Amino acid sequence: MRKFEQHQGIVAPLDRANVDTDMIIPKQFLKSIKRTGFGPNLFDELRYLDEGQPDQDCSQRPKNPDFVLNQARYEGASVLLARENFGCGSSREHAPWALDDFGIRVVIAPSFAEIFFNNCFKNGLLPIVLDETVVDQLFREVAASEGYQLAIDLEKRVVVTPAGDRFEFSVDDFRRHCLLNGLDDIGLTLQHADDIKTYEQRRAAVTPWLFPAAH
Amino acid sequence: MSGKTLYDKLWDAHLVRQQDDGSSLIYIDRQLLHEVTSPQAFEGLRLAGRKPWRLDANLATPDHNVPTTRTEREIGVEGIEDPISKIQVQTLDDNCDEFGITEFKMKDIRQGIVHVVGPEQGATLPGMTLVCGDSHTSTHGAFGALAHGIGTSEVEHVLATQCLVTKKMKNMLVRVDGQLAPGVTGKDVVLAVIGEIGTAGGTGYAVEFGGEAIRSLSMEGRMTICNMAIEAGARAGMVAVDQITIDYVKGRPFAPQGEQWEQAVAYWKTLHSDDDAEFERVVVVDGAAIKPQVTWGTSPEMVLPVDASVPDPAQEADPVRRQGIERALQYMGLSANQPITSIQLDRVFIGSCTNSRIEDLREAAAVVKGRKVAASLKQALVVPGSGLVKQQAEAEGLDKVFIEAGLEWREPGCSMCLAMNADKLGSGEHCASTSNRNFEGRQGFGGRTHLVSPGMAAAAAIAGHFVDVRELMAS
Ligand code: SF4
Numbered sequence: 001m002r003k004f005e006q007h008q009g010i011v012a013p014l015d016r017a018n019v020d021t022d023m024i025i026p027k028q029f030l031k032s033i034k035r036t037g038f039g040p041n042l043f044d045e046l047r048y049l050d051e052g053q054p055d056q057d058c059s060q061r062p063k064n065p066d067f068v069l070n071q072a073r074y075e076g077a078s079v080l081l082a083r084e085n086f087g088c089g090s091s092r093e094h095a096p097w098a099l100d101d102f103g104i105r106v107v108i109a110p111s112f113a114e115i116f117f118n119n120c121f122k123n124g125l126l127p128i129v130l131d132e133t134v135v136d137q138l139f140r141e142v143a144a145s146e147g148y149q150l151a152i153d154l155e156k157r158v159v160v161t162p163a164g165d166r167f168e169f170s171v172d173d174f175r176r177h178c179l180l181n182g183l184d185d186i187g188l189t190l191q192h193a194d195d196i197k198t199y200e201q202r203r204a205a206v207t208p209w210l211f212p213a214a215h
Numbered sequence: 216m217s218g219k220t221l222y223d224k225l226w227d228a229h230l231v232r233q234q235d236d237g238s239s240l241i242y243i244d245r246q247l248l249h250e251v252t253s254p255q256a257f258e259g260l261r262l263a264g265r266k267p268w269r270l271d272a273n274l275a276t277p278d279h280n281v282p283t284t285r286t287e288r289e290i291g292v293e294g295i296e297d298p299i300s301k302i303q304v305q306t307l308d309d310n311c312d313e314f315g316i317t318e319f320k321m322k323d324i325r326q327g328i329v330h331v332v333g334p335e336q337g338a339t340l341p342g343m344t345l346v347c348g349d350s351h352t353s354t355h356g357a358f359g360a361l362a363h364g365i366g367t368s369e370v371e372h373v374l375a376t377q378c379l380v381t382k383k384m385k386n387m388l389v390r391v392d393g394q395l396a397p398g399v400t401g402k403d404v405v406l407a408v409i410g411e412i413g414t415a416g417g418t419g420y421a422v423e424f425g426g427e428a429i430r431s432l433s434m435e436g437r438m439t440i441c442n443m444a445i446e447a448g449a450r451a452g453m454v455a456v457d458q459i460t461i462d463y464v465k466g467r468p469f470a471p472q473g474e475q476w477e478q479a480v481a482y483w484k485t486l487h488s489d490d491d492a493e494f495e496r497v498v499v500v501d502g503a504a505i506k507p508q509v510t511w512g513t514s515p516e517m518v519l520p521v522d523a524s525v526p527d528p529a530q531e532a533d534p535v536r537r538q539g540i541e542r543a544l545q546y547m548g549l550s551a552n553q554p555i556t557s558i559q560l561d562r563v564f565i566g567s568c569t570n571s572r573i574e575d576l577r578e579a580a581a582v583v584k585g586r587k588v589a590a591s592l593k594q595a596l597v598v599p600g601s602g603l604v605k606q607q608a609e610a611e612g613l614d615k616v617f618i619e620a621g622l623e624w625r626e627p628g629c630s631m632c633l634a635m636n637a638d639k640l641g642s643g644e645h646c647a648s649t650s651n652r653n654f655e656g657r658q659g660f661g662g663r664t665h666l667v668s669p670g671m672a673a674a675a676a677i678a679g680h681f682v683d684v685r686e687l688m689a690s
Binding site for chain 2: 001015019020022023025026028030031032033034035045049054055083084087088089090091092093096111113114115118119122123172173174177184185186188189190192193195196199200202206207208209210212213
C-alpha cells in the first residue's frame, strides 16, 4: 500500500450531505474486475451530462459545467471537502479506488459512513473528520480564494490552512501506523497465526458445528 | 456490573486478540462471496501467493449481474449478453473453482441473492460472525448473529486469515412496542425507524431490534428489518434468538444435525441481551402507530406514511437540510405539499435482498390476485430472491397470479435493485420498489425510486399511483 505521511493540495468543495457510494462510482462501472481505472468515472452522473458506459472514452463526453471537479479553479484538486455522512450506502471499495485513481488523497467531512471510512485506509487515502463549524469555515475559505490549498500532516494529526490555522484531528493508532508505513494488514494479521489457531481449537470444542471440516 | 447485550456476547465469543493500539482481531465464521466485490480480493491472494485460511467457511453465488430473463438464463454464463457482466460472473466461477470454494453457479437451483441464499441454506446460523463484501450483510443479524458488510480489501483479509481487524461498536436498542396493524410489515417498521433516527442515526452502533412487534415477526420480517439497518448508518442490525429463529433454522442443509443440533440449540438460547444490559442509546417506537411507508426523496430517511404529503422546503429551518429537500424534490420531479398518493408510477419492482422471500411474494400476490395492473404502467417486475424461492412460489401458483395480473415473473437475482443487469428505470421514471436504496440513479440513470413494502408495491401496480394497501385488502 502507498504510504501517507504529509500532503498538500488544492481543495475541491462538494457542498452536499449524504454523498453515497452510488454517486461516487455508479454501478455500471463495478463490473470491472480490476482495482484501477475508475478515475474518469468518479462522480460520473454529476460530472457528465450523458449516461456513462464502462470502457468508454470519457474525454469526448459532455461535461456538466456546474460540477465542482469540472471547474478550472479546482483543476488538480487532491483534497475533497464534503458534508456529513460522506460515503454512505453500498460497501463498494470501488468508491475509494475511484477517488484515488482521480488523484484525491484526502477527504474532509464532519462525518463519514463507517464502511467507506474503513475502506479508505486500506487504499492509502486519508478521511479526516473535522468539526462541523471548522468544515463550514473551510467551505467559506475555499469559496473566497482561488487555488486554496490545505496541508495535512498525518504524523502530527493536523490540517493547516494557508492563513496558518491549525486543526487537529484524531485517527486510530493502528490505522495511522499502517498508513504512515504503507503496511499490508494481512501480513500483520498473519504474524498472529498461532493466536488464530488457538482460538479455533478453543472454539471448536464449544461450537463444533461451526467447524465441520475439523471433524 | 451490568449484564451483556447480545452484541457484547457475540463480540466476546469471537475475540481472538485485543491489540495494544485499541483494535481487535475478530474471528469470522462465515464469509459469503459474490461476483462484484470479490475478483480483486482473489487477485490479491494470487499476487501475494496466499491461500484461503479455511475453505469451508466460504460460500459464493453470483447475483448482482445475472440476467433475469429465462432465455438468457437457460444458457448459463455463456448466455449473459453484456460482455463485461459475463466476464465478472465467469471470474467468480473461475476463482471458486481454482481455490476450491463452494459456489452455487448460475444454473444451480440454489443460486440467488447472497442474503437470501445464506439463511435459506442454513449457512447463516445464530451466534455466527458473518461477513460479505456487501453492505446489506446486516440482514443475517436477524438470526442473533453478528453480520456486517466489508470492503474488498477486507474480503481478501478474511479469505487469507479468517479474521477481521476491527473495533468494537457501541450498543443501540431499537424497541418497537405493541402489535403492528394488519397490512403493516417489517419494511414499514424499518422505514419508519430510519425516518425517525436518520440515515446516520446508527453510525458507530450495532443495533439490536427488540420489543413486542419484533418478537411477533417471522424470520423473514426480521431479515427485512436487519437488512436496512445499514440505511440507518448501522453496519450491523440484530435480533435475539427465540423459538421462531430455531424453528426456521432446523433441517436446513448447512444447519447442525443430531447431537450437535441439541448442543447448538442450548447455546443459541443464550443469545439475547441480559435484562440488566446497558445500551448507549435506546430508541422506542410505537409499533401500533406505524402506517404503510413510502419514500418520497433520494435518501431512505426521506420517508412518510402513505397518507402524508411531500414536505415543503420552506418549512425547514436548517439550511443544509433545506437544500437537501429542494434538491430531492427537483430530482424526483415532485412539488412541495403534493400528496404521496398523487405520485404516478411508471414501473413497479418487487424483489431485492430486502423483500424477495416467499412471504414477500405471498403478500404481493394476495393484493394483485384477481386484479389487473394499471394500463398506465410500463412494467411491473417480480424477481424472486433465489431459485428455491422461485420454485416454492411456483408450487403455490403465485407465478400464475402475478402473470394473470400483468406482472412479469423473472429468474432470481438483484435485478432492478441496482440495475447492473438489463432491468432498469428510464430517466425520469417513477418506480415503486421493494428494494432498499432510493439514491439518485440507483435503479437507472435519472430514475426515481420510491421504497415501499411488497404489499404497497403490489397495490401501487394495480392503482398506477400510491394507495394505502389496506384499502385493497378490505375490499
Ligand atoms: S438485492 Fe440490491 S441491495 Fe441486495 S445485494 Fe443485491 S444489489 Fe445489493
